[in-house]
Amino acid sequence: MIDLALWGPVLCGGALAGASTGVLGTYIVGMRIPFLGVCVAHAALAGAVLGSLCGLTGPGLMLPALAGATAMALVVGLLDPERIHVDSNIVLGLLFSLTMGLAFLGLGLFDVYGVSKNDVLDLLWGSVLACRWRDCAIMAGSTALELLFLACFYKEMRAILFSRLHAAAAGVRVTLVWTGFLILTSVVVTVNFQTVGGLMIYSLLTNPAAAAFLLVRGYGRTLLLSGVLGAVSGVGGFLICKATDLPAGAMIVILSSLLVALAAVLGRWRRRVGERTV
Amino acid sequence: MSSLAVDIAGLECRAGGRRTLSIEQLQIGGGEVFGILGPNGAGKSTLLKCCLGFVRPRRGRVDVLGQPVAELRAAALCRLRRRLGYVPQVLTARGEMPLSVREVVATGRTGIAGLFRRLNRQDWQIVDHWIERLGLGPLRNSSYGELSGGEQRKTLIATAMVQEPQILLLDEPTANLDLYWREEIVGLLEQLYEEHGLTILLVCHELEVIPRGCHRLLVLDRGRPIASGRPEDVLTEERIEGLYGRGLRIVRSRGRHAVVPGGRHER
Numbered sequence: 001m002i003d004l005a006l007w008g009p010v011l012c013g014g015a016l017a018g019a020s021t022g023v024l025g026t027y028i029v030g031m032r033i034p035f036l037g038v039c040v041a042h043a044a045l046a047g048a049v050l051g052s053l054c055g056l057t058g059p060g061l062m063l064p065a066l067a068g069a070t071a072m073a074l075v076v077g078l079l080d081p082e083r084i085h086v087d088s089n090i091v092l093g094l095l096f097s098l099t100m101g102l103a104f105l106g107l108g109l110f111d112v113y114g115v116s117k118n119d120v121l122d123l124l125w126g127s128v129l130a131c132r133w134r135d136c137a138i139m140a141g142s143t144a145l146e147l148l149f150l151a152c153f154y155k156e157m158r159a160i161l162f163s164r165l166h167a168a169a170a171g172v173r174v175t176l177v178w179t180g181f182l183i184l185t186s187v188v189v190t191v192n193f194q195t196v197g198g199l200m201i202y203s204l205l206t207n208p209a210a211a212a213f214l215l216v217r218g219y220g221r222t223l224l225l226s227g228v229l230g231a232v233s234g235v236g237g238f239l240i241c242k243a244t245d246l247p248a249g250a251m252i253v254i255l256s257s258l259l260v261a262l263a264a265v266l267g268r269w270r271r272r273v274g275e276r277t278v
Numbered sequence: 279m280s281s282l283a284v285d286i287a288g289l290e291c292r293a294g295g296r297r298t299l300s301i302e303q304l305q306i307g308g309g310e311v312f313g314i315l316g317p318n319g320a321g322k323s324t325l326l327k328c329c330l331g332f333v334r335p336r337r338g339r340v341d342v343l344g345q346p347v348a349e350l351r352a353a354a355l356c357r358l359r360r361r362l363g364y365v366p367q368v369l370t371a372r373g374e375m376p377l378s379v380r381e382v383v384a385t386g387r388t389g390i391a392g393l394f395r396r397l398n399r400q401d402w403q404i405v406d407h408w409i410e411r412l413g414l415g416p417l418r419n420s421s422y423g424e425l426s427g428g429e430q431r432k433t434l435i436a437t438a439m440v441q442e443p444q445i446l447l448l449d450e451p452t453a454n455l456d457l458y459w460r461e462e463i464v465g466l467l468e469q470l471y472e473e474h475g476l477t478i479l480l481v482c483h484e485l486e487v488i489p490r491g492c493h494r495l496l497v498l499d500r501g502r503p504i505a506s507g508r509p510e511d512v513l514t515e516e517r518i519e520g521l522y523g524r525g526l527r528i529v530r531s532r533g534r535h536a537v538v539p540g541g542r543h544e545r
Contacts (some may be wrong), residue, residue: 001469022460028374028375029374030374051470072485152393152394153394155384155385155391155396156388156390156393158377158381158384158385158388159385159388159389161377162375162377162381162382162385162422164435165332166364166434167385167388167389168384169330169332169359169362169364169366170334170359170360170361170364170386170387170388170389170390170437170441171356171357171358171359171388171389171390171441172356172388172389173352173353173393175352176352184350188458196365212376213374213376216376217376217378217419217421218376218377218378218381219376219377219378220382221376222376237532250331
């Protein structure tokens with residue numbers, strides 16, 4: 001029997017984290033920029049490290065983390081790959097290594113200044129079982145913001161998902177909408193990474209969307225299924241953790257990876273059946 | 279349409295310290311089919327990108343539909359682009375692309391519909407009309423990533439046409455296509471011009487792609503115009519040999535042109 005007072009917020013947090021990152025993942029996987037998630041997550045970590053060195057603790061670390069993630073999102077948004085003649089993934093790789101270097105430099109300074117780094121390490125690995133209703137409310141807020149953004153820019157994001165160049169040529173305000181998406185990504189990643197951790201959020205940004213791409217066709221259906229599979233990964237990971245006493249974060253990652261494998265098998269089977277029918 | 283569609287003066291573009299395009303004067307009238315021919319690296323695509331505001335010229339002026347492209351602010355440039363249909367050279371051909379053909383074609387209506395508005399019934403009717411018109415009806419719900427190169431190219435032309443553009447800019451629309459699809463696309467361009475009379479700027483490096491209705495041709499080489507005028511006047515064997523090498527002959531038939539190898543090939 002599950003103790004809902006303890007596990008209720010944990011399961012709710014897992015569902016919200018999985019669903020919100022899964023939906024974002026549709027664009028991240030579709031545009032082949034999986035580095036974006038880790039890049040923003042590490043910028044948030046670097047911000048949190050700086051905040052911690054400045055004396056901030058606990059939830060107070062969210063502000064510098066959000067500032068770091070947003071700054072990174074804006075840098076990514078302002079760098080136009082067409083103009084600088086460098087592929088988006090190369091740019092993200094460079095920025096990722098820079099933010100990781102800054103974060104680990106900061107972690108090294110904790111020992112020098114004799115500051116506790118427990119809060120920051122919680123952010124890096126996540127503290128899934130410590131999720132409470134207050135955290136869920138913040139996560140629900142960021143999920144609502146994400147839904148509002150998608151309601152406003154549903155068709156623009158569809159055009160950008162197809163091709164930024166095409167969207168710009170069709171007169172879509174690509175810079176405005178894309179920058180908004182990057183800021184949204186920074187908010188969702190920062191809010192969720194205290195639950196699933198900066199490292200594990202990467203799997204939730206890629207795996208549910210990758211599985212959905214293998215199973216369905218169509219923009220709306222892919223978005224919906226990515227969100228559902230993300231929520232399944234989040235909730236399922238916690239339930240496996242509860243049943244087996246294994247680490248929850250690792251279970252979320254492994255479950256979401258298994259969903260991709262299952263989707264690949266199902267997709268292949270469906271294609272074979274389709275070929276036979278034809 | 280009779281006023282100028284494109285008016286260029288003193289244009290110079292550079293990239294990586296190299297001059298990529300230099301055109302002193304070029305005017306393209308409304309309702310004209312204008313071909314831009316030249317070997318690889320001649321500056322053909324750069325010229326189209328200047329018209330769209332994707333490339334900022336080092337100096338000079340590019341007016342499209344009476345508007346100075348380089349001086350427009352972001353919102354005004356977006357409004358201008360909504361009046362231009364663009365088919366780029368490189369296809370977005372990601373196999374995992376979750377969008378259907380209908381959804382891809384609908385991206386062409388996105389800018390016109392404006393922010394904070396969903397595509398309405400009329401937008402979708404226009405999308406469906408162009409899907410049918412280009413013979414993509416049976417593929418409307420197919421995944422774009424699973425289409426052949428020719429079908430993808432047709433989808434992109436439909437995407438440009440749903441904008442109901444005043445100018446259609448095509449950058450090598452038959453690149454990497456086999457003979458069947460090349461003729462399909464050329465025939466389609468001829469039909470579109472006959473039916474809609476829109477201005478067409480067609481970039482190509484094969485003579486065979488120039489449609490029958492082409493009014494004027496500009497030949498570029500290393501960023502500079504080396505000839506312009508009616509295709510039958512511009513396309514001489516001396517000029518083609520100068521561009522692509524010796525031993526090439528031009529064959530003309532019913533308003534179309536083709537190059538056939540006729541001997542030793544050296545440039």
